Amino acid sequence: MAEFTLDLDDEQKRIRDWLHGFAAEVIRPAAAEWDEREETPWPVIQEAAKIGIYSLDFYAQQFFDPTGLSIPMAMEELFWGDAGIALSIVGTGLAAVGVLANGTDEQIGTWIPQMYGDADDVKVAAFCSSEPDAGSDVAAMRTRAVYDAAKDEWVLNGTKTWATNGGIANVHVVVAVVDGDLGSKGHASFIVPPGTPGLSQGQKFKKHGIRASHTAEVVLADVRVPGHCLLGGKEKLDERLARARERAASGGERVKNAAMATFEASRPAVGAMAVGTARAAYEVALDYASTRSQFGRPIIDNQGIAFQLADMRTRIDASRLLVWRASWMAATGKPFTSAEGSMSKLYASETAKKVTAQAVQILGGNGFTREYPVERMHRDAAIYTIFEGTSEIQRLVIARALSGMPIR
Numbered sequence: 001m002a003e004f005t006l007d008l009d010d011e012q013k014r015i016r017d018w019l020h021g022f023a024a025e026v027i028r029p030a031a032a033e034w035d036e037r038e039e040t041p042w043p044v045i046q047e048a049a050k051i052g053i054y055s056l057d058f059y060a061q062q063f064f065d066p067t068g069l070s071i072p073m074a075m076e077e078l079f080w081g082d083a084g085i086a087l088s089i090v091g092t093g094l095a096a097v098g099v100l101a102n103g104t105d106e107q108i109g110t111w112i113p114q115m116y117g118d119a120d121d122v123k124v125a126a127f128c129s130s131e132p133d134a135g136s137d138v139a140a141m142r143t144r145a146v147y148d149a150a151k152d153e154w155v156l157n158g159t160k161t162w163a164t165n166g167g168i169a170n171v172h173v174v175v176a177v178v179d180g181d182l183g184s185k186g187h188a189s190f191i192v193p194p195g196t197p198g199l200s201q202g203q204k205f206k207k208h209g210i211r212a213s214h215t216a217e218v219v220l221a222d223v224r225v226p227g228h229c230l231l232g233g234k235e236k237l238d239e240r241l242a243r244a245r246e247r248a249a250s251g252g253e254r255v256k257n258a259a260m261a262t263f264e265a266s267r268p269a270v271g272a273m274a275v276g277t278a279r280a281a282y283e284v285a286l287d288y289a290s291t292r293s294q295f296g297r298p299i300i301d302n303q304g305i306a307f308q309l310a311d312m313r314t315r316i317d318a319s320r321l322l323v324w325r326a327s328w329m330a331a332t333g334k335p336f337t338s339a340e341g342s343m344s345k346l347y348a349s350e351t352a353k354k355v356t357a358q359a360v361q362i363l364g365g366n367g368f369t370r371e372y373p374v375e376r377m378h379r380d381a382a383i384y385t386i387f388e389g390t391s392e393i394q395r396l397v398i399a400r401a402l403s404g405m406p407i408r
C-alpha cells in the first residue's frame with residue numbers, strides 16, 4: 001500500500017510539466033475564443049488526441065497510480081488552462097468510467113474505443129443520468145427501460161438533462177429505471193450505440209460558465225438497444241434485483257446507496273478541477289497586484305490587497321491537501337468514514353468561487369472586463385458548487401456520515 005506523501009515522484013512531475021505545457025500553450029490561448037463561441041473546441045480536443053492526452057490509455061495510466069495523486073494532479077493542470085475546454089477534454093471520461101465500473105470485459109473493449117475515436121477522427125461520449133426532476137434525488141428518476149424478451153432488446157423512454165456532450169456524442173451511456181419499486185436499487189446502465197433511432201438532442205443550454213463544454217438534454221423516444229448493451233449483462237442484473245427484492249420483502253436493514261462509494265471516490269477529481277481554476281485566478285491576481293501601481297507603489301504593498309492574496313493562497317493549498325488526502329484514501333482502499341471525498345469537493349469548490357471573486361476585486365474595473373481572464377474564471381467557478389452534488393448535498397453527506405445515519 002502506498003504511503004501518503006506530498007512529494008511527487010519523477011514520473012508524476014514529468015507528466016505534470018507536460019500537461020502544464022499543453023495547458024499553457026494550447027488550451028489557454030484558445031480559451032476566450034471558445035468561451036465566446038459556446039461551441040465544442042474540436043481542434044483543441046484533436047490536438048490533445050494527437051499527443052495522447054485525449055485517450056483512454058492516458059487516463060487509465062493515471063487512474064492506476066497507486067498513490068492516487070495522478071488524477072487530481074492532471075485535473076488541476078488542465079483546468080488551470082481553462083475549465084470549459086478542459087471539461088470538453090475530460091468529459092468523455094464520465095461515460096468511460098461508467099462502462100469500466102459496470103461493464104463486462106467485452107463491453108469495455110467494444111465501446112470505450114468508440115467513445116474516443118482517434119487523432120484523425122475524434123469522438124466524444126456522454127453519460128446521461130440527471131433528469132429535469134431527478135438531480136440530487138436519483139430515486140426520482142423516470143426514464144424507463146423495458147425488456148422485450150421476444151427480440152432480446154431493451155426499450156428506453158425518457159428525458160435526460162445536464163448531459164455533457166449530450167446529443168453530439170458517438171456513444172451515450174444512459175441510466176434508466178428497470179424496477180420502479182426498488183428506488184435507486186432498481187436502476188441499470190445502458191449503452192446507446194451511434195446512430196440509434198429515437199435518441200435526439202433536446203435543448204442545448206446556454207450557460208453562465210464552462211461555455212466551451214457542450215451541455216444539453218437527451219430525449220429517448222422508444223429507443224431500442226440490443227440486450228448486450230445492458231452494462232454487466234442481464235444475468236448479473238437479475239441477480240442484483242432479486243437480492244434487492246429479498247431485502248425489501250424481509251424488511252431487512254436498509255442498505256446504503258451503492259453508488260455513494262463511487263461518488264465519494266470521484267468527487268476529489270472535481271475538487272482538483274476547482275483547485276486548478278482557483279490557482280489560475282490567484283496567479284493572475286498576484287501578478288497584477290505586483291505590477292499595478294497606485295499612489296506611487298504596487299498595490300500588493302497595501303494590506304487590503306496583500307491579506308486577500310494570503311487568504312487566497314492558503315485556501316488553495318488547503319483545498320489541494322484535502323483533495324490529495326481523499327484521492328490517496330480512494331486509491332488505497334481506506335474507507336471515507338467522515339465523507340472525506342465530499343469534504344474535499346465542498347471546500348475546493350467553495351474556494352474556487354471565493355478566490356475567483358477576490359481576483360476580480362483585486363483587478364478592479366479590469367477584472368470586470370473580458371480583456372482579463374479572471375472574469376471568465378469567476379463564471380466558470382460557479383459550476384463546481386453545483387455539479388457532482390451541490391454544496392448543500394456535500395454538507396448533507398458529511399453530516400450523515402458523522403452522525404452514522406444512512407446516506408440515501
